[in-house]
Amino acid sequence: MQKFSFLKLFCSALLCVLCSLTPAAFANSGGGSASASAGGAATATLEPFTVNLSSFDRYLQISVTLQVAGPEVADKIKAVMPMVRHNMIMLLSGKESSQIQSADGKHDLIEEIKERINKVLETKEKNGVTDVFFVNFVIQ
Numbered sequence: 001m002q003k004f005s006f007l008k009l010f011c012s013a014l015l016c017v018l019c020s021l022t023p024a025a026f027a028n029s030g031g032g033s034a035s036a037s038a039g040g041a042a043t044a045t046l047e048p049f050t051v052n053l054s055s056f057d058r059y060l061q062i063s064v065t066l067q068v069a070g071p072e073v074a075d076k077i078k079a080v081m082p083m084v085r086h087n088m089i090m091l092l093s094g095k096e097s098s099q100i101q102s103a104d105g106k107h108d109l110i111e112e113i114k115e116r117i118n119k120v121l122e123t124k125e126k127n128g129v130t131d132v133f134f135v136n137f138v139i140q
Contacts, residue, residue, distance in 0.1 A: 041067050041130075044074040046084070048136065051093040058097045063136035064088075066117065066129045073121065073128055080120055087116045097139050106134065 048063045068074050077084055091112060099105050110132040118128040 042069070042071045042074050043067055044077045045135075046088070049085075049088055049092060051089055053092075053097050053139070054094055055096055058139055060092055060095070060097075060100070061136065061138040061140070062092065062134060064113070065133045065135055067131035067133065068129055069127050073123075076121055077117070077129075083120045084117055087120055088113065091116055101139060106137070110134075 044066045046064045046066065048061065050059060050061045052059050066074075066077065068077065091109075095109070100109050113132045114125055114129045118125055121128045
């Protein structure tokens with residue numbers, strides 16, 4: 001009986017510790033976050049998007065992480081986040097599901113996203129967004 005009480009107390013304490021860490025680990029800074037990955041490349045994570053596709057019978061749910069030329073670019077993205085999100089929504093909602101289902105379609109979308117965001121940043125690819133990673137990509 002004493003072993004059961006100890007186990008119950010230990011599990012409760014562990015649960016409390018894990019719950020107290022969760023808010024800090026998942027904190028959001030209102031639109032996206034900037035960081036440097038293990039490989040040293042700076043990134044900017046955008047909040048997820050859910051948009052109707054142009055045919056209105058399907059929608060796209062997408063999460064994107066941007067690889068950027070440096071931490072200052074990630075900070076600039078954060079500063080112009082409303083324009084970045086607007087451009088992303090306009091781009092994504094203008095697509096048909098058939099355009100973005102294939103690997104080639106996704107690659108084309110990556111190039112379009114880089115162009116759009118670099119235009120917002122008023123910079124060229126080598127000094128701005130250098131790559132786009134889809135963390136989540138669901139068409140329904």
